[in-house]
Amino acid sequence: MLDWERQIIDRIAERSPSLGVAITPETLLDDLGIDSLDQIELIFELEEHFDVPLPYNANEPSGEKVRLVTVGDILGLVADQLGQSGAAGERSAHHAESFQVQ
Amino acid sequence: MNRVAVTGLGVISAVGHTASEFWHAVSHGRSGIGPIQSIAGNDLEIGVAAQVRDFDPGEHFDRARQAQMDRFAQFAVIAAREAMADSRLVDEACSAMRVATIIGTSIGGQVTQDDAYRRLYGEGRQRSHPFIVPRIMTSAPASQVTMDLGLTGPAYVVSSACASAGHAIGQAFHMIRAGAVDAALAGGAEASITYGSLKSWEALRLMAPDTCRPFSLDRRGMVLGEGAAILALEPLERAKARGATVYAELIGFGATSDASDLVRPSPEGAARAICAALEDARLNADEVDYVNAHGTGTATNDIVETDALHRAFGPHAPRLAVSSTKAVHGHALGASPALEMVATVCALRDGVAPPTANYTTPDPECDLDYVPAEAREMTMRVALSNSFAFGGLNAVLAARASDMSV
Numbered sequence: 001m002l003d004w005e006r007q008i009i010d011r012i013a014e015r016s017p018s019l020g021v022a023i024t025p026e027t028l029l030d031d032l033g034i035d036s037l038d039q040i041e042l043i044f045e046l047e048e049h050f051d052v053p054l055p056y057n058a059n060e061p062s063g064e065k066v067r068l069v070t071v072g073d074i075l076g077l078v079a080d081q082l083g084q085s086g087a088a089g090e091r092s093a094h095h096a097e098s099f100q101v102q
Numbered sequence: 103m104n105r106v107a108v109t110g111l112g113v114i115s116a117v118g119h120t121a122s123e124f125w126h127a128v129s130h131g132r133s134g135i136g137p138i139q140s141i142a143g144n145d146l147e148i149g150v151a152a153q154v155r156d157f158d159p160g161e162h163f164d165r166a167r168q169a170q171m172d173r174f175a176q177f178a179v180i181a182a183r184e185a186m187a188d189s190r191l192v193d194e195a196c197s198a199m200r201v202a203t204i205i206g207t208s209i210g211g212q213v214t215q216d217d218a219y220r221r222l223y224g225e226g227r228q229r230s231h232p233f234i235v236p237r238i239m240t241s242a243p244a245s246q247v248t249m250d251l252g253l254t255g256p257a258y259v260v261s262s263a264c265a266s267a268g269h270a271i272g273q274a275f276h277m278i279r280a281g282a283v284d285a286a287l288a289g290g291a292e293a294s295i296t297y298g299s300l301k302s303w304e305a306l307r308l309m310a311p312d313t314c315r316p317f318s319l320d321r322r323g324m325v326l327g328e329g330a331a332i333l334a335l336e337p338l339e340r341a342k343a344r345g346a347t348v349y350a351e352l353i354g355f356g357a358t359s360d361a362s363d364l365v366r367p368s369p370e371g372a373a374r375a376i377c378a379a380l381e382d383a384r385l386n387a388d389e390v391d392y393v394n395a396h397g398t399g400t401a402t403n404d405i406v407e408t409d410a411l412h413r414a415f416g417p418h419a420p421r422l423a424v425s426s427t428k429a430v431h432g433h434a435l436g437a438s439p440a441l442e443m444v445a446t447v448c449a450l451r452d453g454v455a456p457p458t459a460n461y462t463t464p465d466p467e468c469d470l471d472y473v474p475a476e477a478r479e480m481t482m483r484v485a486l487s488n489s490f491a492f493g494g495l496n497a498v499l500a501a502r503a504s505d506m507s508v
Contacts, residue, residue, distance in 0.1 A: 040232045
């Protein structure tokens with residue numbers, strides 16, 4: 001598994017309330033307890049972490065719709081963007097600012 | 103019409119994270135006003151506020167829930183949980199569908215807004231956090247409380263500046279009295295102490311640099327506070343039948359508007375609100391023993407409110423015990439009326455008028471009995487709580503001591 005894939009899996013694992021579930025690209029996000037609101041927060045975190053836009057709109061027409069059902073779908077979404085920016089596997093992760101509650 | 107009982111209290115404030123801690127500080131005149139903490143900004147003229155201290159959201163909410171809630175919504179849920187646990191409102195006789203949740207707030211998720219816009223405009227950040235909208239929305243306390251406690255009756259937020267929670271409690275009171283709902287959680291929540299809001303309040307030139315001294319000759323203005331307070335309300339008959347603790351009975355609500363000045367209160371509008379509460383409660387003026395004043399500590403409010411009390415109570419005014427508890431908990435804007443109603447209800451329960459803390463010197467233009475410095479044990483059958491907000495929006499609540507021993 002590539003370094004950037006491991007970073008994504010780790011972030012998914014952190015926000016999943018399901019303990020002890022082995023996470024593979026085939027794992028369903030629903031099975032990890034990650035609902036739609038969690039998904040968009042995760043997308044935001046990944047955008048911050050990799051500094052790339054991740055095009056995802058839950059309301060896109062079905063023909064163009066990016067579907068996020070499995071962990072692999074998220075990996076694919078990021079892979080597409082990293083590939084386009086020419087930095088797949090080489091971009092060094094920088095700390096994303098977490099959203100702090102005072 | 104139902105009589106309405108207060109059967110549960112919940113508070114988080116500058117002087118305590120529970121209702122009993124809060125009342126202990128209020129009744130002892132122990133002020134929670136102090137140097138502002140954790141707000142960056144070297145050019146702030148205001149150095150003091152009544153902030154909720156030693157607050158760790160992680161003690162109350164897991165990471166996922168914290169991310170979805172601004173500070174003010176967190177406060178609302180914490181206070182609501184306490185009030186619900188205190189009252190045990192929902193049971194086989196009262197379903198969650200028949201419980202109203204009405205919460206007052208004046209300005210919504212300021213902490214979130216300040217941080218989000220600082221990043222967007224100040225730092226030029228390209229993307230904003232997805233939860234800014236549900237965190238900022240002024241209705242968040244109603245949503246979060248109902249989600250947290252599984253309440254499915256009418257729920258919404260009421261906003262009328264510094265009278266917000268007064269109108270919220272008044273609404274809930276009328277709904278229960280009319281039988282529209284079987285119970286309610288009503289109160290207020292506010293957490294607007296940010297760099298941006300402090301600079302805005304400074305510009306109004308009515309903030310005290312030292313502390314809040316309502317009605318005192320040496321008062322120098324208001325001090326911002328924050329927090330939440332929630333009261334559990336239900337029909338008195340039901341409360342008695344199920345053996346619930348009855349803190350006090352809500353008996354009247356008066357609401358008026360000044361139609362006058364945007365920031366300066368009108369003694370006539372305020373007096374009409376007091377009279378409206380008395381009329382709603384079927385009370386004569388001379389039946390009132392204690393008034394929890396709006397008492398912000400500004401030069402103007404305290405004089406105008408004194409004038410209004412004279413107009414509404416006539417010869418009985420000098421016999422009233424009047425105190426402002428903002429000297430202790432600060433001015434928590436939309437949440438203040440709820441904090442003050444908790445204080446009023448506890449005052450009725452204990453027969454103790456809380457003092458006006460920080461009071462040093464009588465002002466000839468404020469000539470009533472403001473219970474200076476020390477609490478006073480007294481016969482207290484009926485009490486009022488005043489809120490006179492910016493924009494001339496007035497809310498006055500009336501309560502009576504419970505006829506049941508607690």
